[in-house]
Amino acid sequence: xxxxxxxxxxxxxxxxxxxxFHWLFVPLTLGLSLIVAIMETIYLRxxxxxxxxxxxxxxxxxxxxxxxxxxTGIILEFEFGTNWSxxxxxxxxxxxxxxxxxGLLAFFMESTFIAVMFFGWKKVSPGFxxxxxxxxxxxxxxxxxxxxxxxxxxxYPAGMEFxxxxxxxxxxxxxxxxxxPVAINKFFHTVLSGWVLGGVFVIGVxxxxxxxxxxxxxALRSIKVGGWVGFAGIILTLYTGHGSAVVVSQCQPxxxxxxxxxxxxxxGQSLVGFGILNPEKTPQNDADPMLWEVxxxxxxxxxxxxxxxxxxxxxxxDLIDGKMLDTAGNPVPxxxxxxxxxxxxxxxxxxxxxxxxxxEGDTLAMNTARASLxxxxxxFGYGYLESPYDAVPPVALTFYSFRxxxxxxxxxxxxxxxxxxxxxxxxAILSRKWLSWVGxxxxxxxxxxxxxxxxxxxxxxxxxIIEGIMPTTAAISKISVASVxxxxxxxxxxxTALLAAEISIMLKQIAKGSKTNYESLKD
Amino acid sequence: xxxxxxxxYWWLLISVLGALLVFMLFVQGGQSMLLSADDTPVExxxxxxxxxxKWELTFTTLVxxxxxxxxxxxxxxxxxxxxxxxxxxxxLFSFILQAVSYEFRGKPGNIFGTRTYDTFLxxxxxxxxxxxxxxxxxxxxGAHFTVMMGNILDTGSPVISQWAPTHGLEAIFDWKxxxxxxxxxxxxxxxxxxxxxNSISGDERFLKRNRRRVAINGGIFxxxxxxxxxxxxxxxxxxxxxxxxxxxxxxxxxxxxxYKYLHNYLEMWWCAxxxxxxxxxxxxxxxxxxxxxxxxxxxxxxxxVVLVVLSLFFVAGYNGTAYYPSLDDPASSLSIRNSSxxxxxxxxxxxxxxxxxxxxxYIAYVWYAMNRRPIxxxxxxxxEEKY
Numbered sequence: 001x002x003x004x005x006x007x008x009x010x011x012x013x014x015x016x017x018x019x020x021f022h023w024l025f026v027p028l029t030l031g032l033s034l035i036v037a038i039m040e041t042i043y044l045r046x047x048x049x050x051x052x053x054x055x056x057x058x059x060x061x062x063x064x065x066x067x068x069x070x071x072t073g074i075i076l077e078f079e080f081g082t083n084w085s086x087x088x089x090x091x092x093x094x095x096x097x098x099x100x101x102x103g104l105l106a107f108f109m110e111s112t113f114i115a116v117m118f119f120g121w122k123k124v125s126p127g128f129x130x131x132x133x134x135x136x137x138x139x140x141x142x143x144x145x146x147x148x149x150x151x152x153x154x155x156y157p158a159g160m161e162f163x164x165x166x167x168x169x170x171x172x173x174x175x176x177x178x179x180x181p182v183a184i185n186k187f188f189h190t191v192l193s194g195w196v197l198g199g200v201f202v203i204g205v206x207x208x209x210x211x212x213x214x215x216x217x218x219a220l221r222s223i224k225v226g227g228w229v230g231f232a233g234i235i236l237t238l239y240t241g242h243g244s245a246v247v248v249s250q251c252q253p254x255x256x257x258x259x260x261x262x263x264x265x266x267x268g269q270s271l272v273g274f275g276i277l278n279p280e281k282t283p284q285n286d287a288d289p290m291l292w293e294v295x296x297x298x299x300x301x302x303x304x305x306x307x308x309x310x311x312x313x314x315x316x317x318d319l320i321d322g323k324m325l326d327t328a329g330n331p332v333p334x335x336x337x338x339x340x341x342x343x344x345x346x347x348x349x350x351x352x353x354x355x356x357x358x359x360e361g362d363t364l365a366m367n368t369a370r371a372s373l374x375x376x377x378x379x380f381g382y383g384y385l386e387s388p389y390d391a392v393p394p395v396a397l398t399f400y401s402f403r404x405x406x407x408x409x410x411x412x413x414x415x416x417x418x419x420x421x422x423x424x425x426x427x428a429i430l431s432r433k434w435l436s437w438v439g440x441x442x443x444x445x446x447x448x449x450x451x452x453x454x455x456x457x458x459x460x461x462x463x464x465i466i467e468g469i470m471p472t473t474a475a476i477s478k479i480s481v482a483s484v485x486x487x488x489x490x491x492x493x494x495x496t497a498l499l500a501a502e503i504s505i506m507l508k509q510i511a512k513g514s515k516t517n518y519e520s521l522k523d
Numbered sequence: 524x525x526x527x528x529x530x531x532y533w534w535l536l537i538s539v540l541g542a543l544l545v546f547m548l549f550v551q552g553g554q555s556m557l558l559s560a561d562d563t564p565v566e567x568x569x570x571x572x573x574x575x576x577k578w579e580l581t582f583t584t585l586v587x588x589x590x591x592x593x594x595x596x597x598x599x600x601x602x603x604x605x606x607x608x609x610x611x612x613x614x615l616f617s618f619i620l621q622a623v624s625y626e627f628r629g630k631p632g633n634i635f636g637t638r639t640y641d642t643f644l645x646x647x648x649x650x651x652x653x654x655x656x657x658x659x660x661x662x663x664x665g666a667h668f669t670v671m672m673g674n675i676l677d678t679g680s681p682v683i684s685q686w687a688p689t690h691g692l693e694a695i696f697d698w699k700x701x702x703x704x705x706x707x708x709x710x711x712x713x714x715x716x717x718x719x720x721n722s723i724s725g726d727e728r729f730l731k732r733n734r735r736r737v738a739i740n741g742g743i744f745x746x747x748x749x750x751x752x753x754x755x756x757x758x759x760x761x762x763x764x765x766x767x768x769x770x771x772x773x774x775x776x777x778x779x780x781x782y783k784y785l786h787n788y789l790e791m792w793w794c795a796x797x798x799x800x801x802x803x804x805x806x807x808x809x810x811x812x813x814x815x816x817x818x819x820x821x822x823x824x825x826x827x828v829v830l831v832v833l834s835l836f837f838v839a840g841y842n843g844t845a846y847y848p849s850l851d852d853p854a855s856s857l858s859i860r861n862s863s864x865x866x867x868x869x870x871x872x873x874x875x876x877x878x879x880x881x882x883x884x885y886i887a888y889v890w891y892a893m894n895r896r897p898i899x900x901x902x903x904x905x906x907e908e909k910y
Contacts, residue, residue: 080593170865494616
């Protein structure tokens with residue numbers, strides 16, 4: 001059992017490492033591909049050599065980033081098989097479809113047209129080249145759609161039924177898989193956050209040009225395009241972020257409780273704006289969960305339903321105990337986690353009985369077992385847990401990541417507005433050094449914000465690989481701890497080296513770009 | 524369509540993707556020649572740039588091949604990837620190195636130097652081809668795994684598919700698997716040279732060298748391929764048990780049938796025809812590339828490769844054959860009947876697959892538009908749009 005846990009932990013670490021590296025590059029691909037497409041469109045309308053040079057410069061940075069995104073992306077798909085083989089069979093009937101569709105609809109589009117984008121300037125017509133640039137951006141977005149549909153399904157399994165004969169889940173409603181509320185919010189929230197990152201990246205790099213007092217016009221034009229994309233992105237990201245929180249409150253209330261560090265909920269629940277968690281606090285003790293906090297009264301209840309500021313929001317202990325209240329404070333029937341575990345174990349027993357009866361050809365026993373399985377399957381995953389407290393995600397990491405994401409998001413809204421205002425109304429201020437530094441230093445802020453969002457989404461749903469149906473401990477492959485440790489460190493070393501090379505190349509290209517005299521080009 | 528038809532249809536699509544992937548390995552074959560001392564820096568640059576405009580297609584075909592296998596035959600995905608861990612990890616590592624190398628190799632500030640990235644491409648060219656060949660060879664010669672669905676209920680050890688403790692290393696060092704791996708490598712090198720002949724012009728010395736390479740690599744390929752074919756046609760295979768009416772059952776009952784793959788070719792005569800036409804086309808492509816003035820040898824060779832690989836996938840999966848035979852427990856073997864997704868999922872994906880002609884159409888058009896004018900030494904000297 002200890003060996004199994006180690007394999008699970010190392011496999012989780014490896015997947016987290018790969019996903020976080022991958023997510024360094026994907027949002028920039030999503031944002032920068034759109035920005036480049038807009039710039040090339042302006043070029044084609046104006047035929048300005050300056051816009052052509054601007055387009056090519058950002059396209060070059062896009063290409064450098066894209067390559068390493070591809071390198072990390074291939075690992076993610078195959079790790080579902082290599083490290084999570086049980087998962088691959090248990091839900092492959094549902095989860096595999098979006099991945100295959102992603103490949104057919106998106107990857108081929110990206111990989112075909114990106115070659116035209118980089119090498120086709122003199123080989124195809126300008127209109128076809130522009131179409132290739134937009135199709136590359138579209139391909140990246142469609143790719144994001146399908147992988148996010150797959151991820152959303154893990155958080156909110158829908159459109160499926162369990163087939164006891166094959167001991168796996170099978171899809172029975174594709175529409176429910178694709179159009180689940182989690183999938184829709186996650187797609188828009190994630191893709192739009194990529195626009196923000198792309199916009200901030202363009203503004204930040206342009207600020208370097210301004211700091212060096214080179215190519216001011218180039219930088220100003222880039223800031224305007226990046227600023228609008230970033231502004232549109234952050235407004236819509238905040239809006240869909242709110243939608244995501246509401247959906248989480250309905251589909252993954254334990255994650256919401258962890259995001260808030262909330263153990264015992266109340267009617268009219270306050271929202272923690274800032275706070276420091278008490279490290280001694282566990283669900284089993286009565287310690288105060290917060291050492292210090294600044295809260296907004298009734299904020300969390302309002303956030304979930306603004307029409308119901310006195311609504312009850314369950315905390316971790318409430319959920320474990322199955323305690324739910326209506327607005328008037330009256331108990332609402334709910335299933336405690338201890339009962340869920342008992343029902344999960346009943347589902348396991350029923351499946352065992354079904355399998356035995358099937359081998360013996362006992363139809364009556366099969367029907368009896370199937371009825372019991374259907375009754376308890378909703379909590380099948382809980383049957384793997386030993387204690388209700390095993391279903392509590394790491395609270396501190398989820399809580400702090402959520403706050404970092406929200407605060408950074410608020411800052412990025414302000415940042416976009418300020419830079420757009422200055423670019424259009426007070427361009428003279430752009431020559432101030434401090435402003436250039438603000439622009440450049442915001443690049444790491446947007447990356448931290450983006451990574452924090454994924455930490456909230458993925459750590460907050462632990463221990464589940466499929467919410468309520470399968471914990472990570474049951475999803476694993478039968479491989480040795482040493483094998484996974486070795487591949488973990490191999491990935492860590494290779495990805496770190498490649499990231500260092502990528503950053504180094506980017507910096508060289510940016511420095512080279514800043515020294516090129518774009519002002520001499522015809523406008 | 525019924526589940527039976529859908530399973531056949533998806534095995535056909537998997538076969539097409541696999542066949543196209545093997546053809547597209549000309550990129551890897553070309554990479555495996557990058558470190559040759561015979562080529563000048565300009566020639567090396569032309570090779571990298573002609574391959575560099577196609578590498579993403581090969582990469583994508585591999586990813587889609589994996590994704591389609593996951594979606595249509597998830598039990599294969601969970602058994603092979605989770606079991607032959609080291610085989611797949613080494614393949615993946617080699618493709619990580621490839622993915623960045625084209626973009627990074629010529630850029631200032633790339634830290635490790637152009638030679639390092641060219642070495643990465645060389646490694647991917649050799650390791651990728653051999654190990655993909657090994658992975659496919661297991662579909663004929665079997666692997667050491669078991670599948671026990673009931674394990675899912677064992678909380679202490681819940682894993683369904685279990686593999687030999689060497690986790691794929693044993694497959695890499697199996698000589699039968701290596702025969703196919705080496706054959707794939709030399710096929711890819713042959714196709715790589717044919718592709719250079721087709722897409723690069725203006726350098727007669729380089730052209731002649733590639734014609735010689737076609738002859739040498741093609742010859743080595745033929746030797747290894749014939750050995751593989753001999754092994755295949757004399758191999759025993761696992762076949763699904765027959766029911767009372769004499770049709771194949773769909774479950775986990777398999778029995779050994781001597782010369783199974785030879786029988787498959789005889790019983791599915793159209794596969795044998797495909798195999799023969801494909802082989803002739805490959806040999807014609809090699810001949811025209813090596814011994815005539817034609818620059819178009821890549822096309823008959825490419826069509827031939829697709830036909831031969833298609834026929835190999837067909838005899839691996841159709842006619843009640845276990846396409847992933849277990850050497851430890853025949854009942855654990857995988858067939859397209861016992862490892863597929865449900866009828867609903869296969870139906871949904873079949874609708875999506877109707878877009879395939881459109882995808883192939885735009886790929887073909889872009890290929891034509893980008894390769895209309897071959898790469899020349901002069902282009903390498905004058906253009907900024909290069910790797």
